[in-house]
Amino acid sequence: MSALVDQQGGVPAPLVNATRFRAAHEADWQRLDDLITRIEKRSVRALGDDDILALPLLYRSALSSLSVARETSLDRSLVTYLEQLCMRAYFQLYGVPTSLWRQLADFFRSGWPNAVQSLWRETLICFFLTVAGAVTAYVLIAHDSSWFYSIIPDAMASGRDPSASVETLRATIYGPQRQGMLGTFAAYLFTHNSQIAIFAFALGFAFAVPSALLLVYNGMMLGAMIAVFAKKGLGFAFVGWLTIHGTTEMFAIMIAGACGIRIGTAVAFPGREARTEAAVRAGRSTAVAMAGVVCMLLVAGMLEGIGRQTIQADAQRYGIGIAMLVGWLVYYYLPRRASGSERDAT
Structure with a gap:
């Protein structure tokens, strides 16, 4: 033809x-x-x-x-x-092509903190969920130590349970590392928290319920470990050991949970949009914040290594951990001017 x-x-x-x-x-x-x-x-x-x-x-x-x-x-x-x-x-x-360095500068200067700042309500919810889980587990174990074994997996406990001696628990947070036990425990703790952050975000699409439950459970594990050390008179020291990197690590988990909750609420209450469209829109708005979570976890890993190997004084550990928390709060929530690319877009 x-x-x-x-x-x-x-x-x-x-x-x-x-x-x-x-x-x-x-x-x-x-x-x-x-x-x-x-x-x-x-x-x-x-x-x-x-x-x-x-x-x-x-x-x-x-x-x-x-x-x-x-x-x-x-x-x-x-x-x-x-x-x-x-x-x-x-x-x-x-288009408005920019160099890689310009894009990175915009990400750290405004993109990342603005993305986290927009999630402040969800982040606050995640904070209360974590605290509620920690307080609940602490109270349960303070009254009945057997609750510990229902909350903490054996791989994480690694002998640090209610039956452990004061010397064993003290070796976890002070002095030279014994037979790699502290390193194994710290590595497991960091890996576990990283997985919690990833799952809290990834499972948010299920109407935010799995994200909320993960945050409560993560708080319960934190409260359970604190309860064990507190019963041996080492609660203040253990919290200091956690604080040096935990303020960054736990904050990252809460932000990841906030991202998951944002997606879950978008799916549950899409408004005039289709559920898939609402989920995609929420996912795009939280992707930048999750990129920042990865950076926070890397910083937490470095702080944990420094705290475990070189810093033994409780005051220094608390000082570093609190300074990091204040730094993150200022970085995220201090008002800032729009970046050049944002001004161009408007």
Whole structure:
């Protein structure tokens, strides 16, 4: 068949020959591709004056070619190539390209803290859930030590349970490390908290219920461990050992839980949007905060290593932990000006 029939007038419309079409326009496509590649690898300053003047003309020509290719059902590979070429050209012509360093600077200066600040209600809820779990477990174990074994897994306890001696518990927080026990316990604790943060975020889509339960359970484990050490007269020392890195680590978990709750509430109460659309929108708004959570967990890991290996004084441990908490609060919630990219967007 060599012609298409026009539906309105019945006049045959000639088909576009793919080979001839490509031969007539491929030189322009290739030049546009080369110009865009040079901009992507270097910058627009890599182009000469003639290239800059030709760029919008080549882009419009490529759009016209794409329209013809779609309407006449040319081969799919050509349509895909033109779609990708036009998309790349669009972002270079009409987007606001910034360097990697500029993007990182904007992330740390305003993107990350603003994302966390927007979650302040959910973060406050996560704080109360964690505290409620810790207080509940502490009270239960203070009255009946057997509750400890229902809350703390054996891998985490690793001998630090109500039956442990004062000397064993003291070795956990002071003095030289014995047979790698402290290192194993600390590594397990960090891995566990990282998993809690990830799951608190990832499971938020289930109407936020799993995220809330994880935060309560994490608080219960914290309260259970404090209760064991407090019964041996080491509660203040153990809290200091946790504080040096725990203020950062627990804060990160609460933010991750806040992200999960934001997604869960969006799914439960989507308003006029479809549930999937509401979940996607909430996920995009919390993704930046979760990137910050990863950074916080890395900082917590370094603080835990320093505190475990070099700092033995309770006052120093509390001082570092409280200073980190104050620093995070100031970083997140201190009012700040919009970044350059945000001003450009507005």
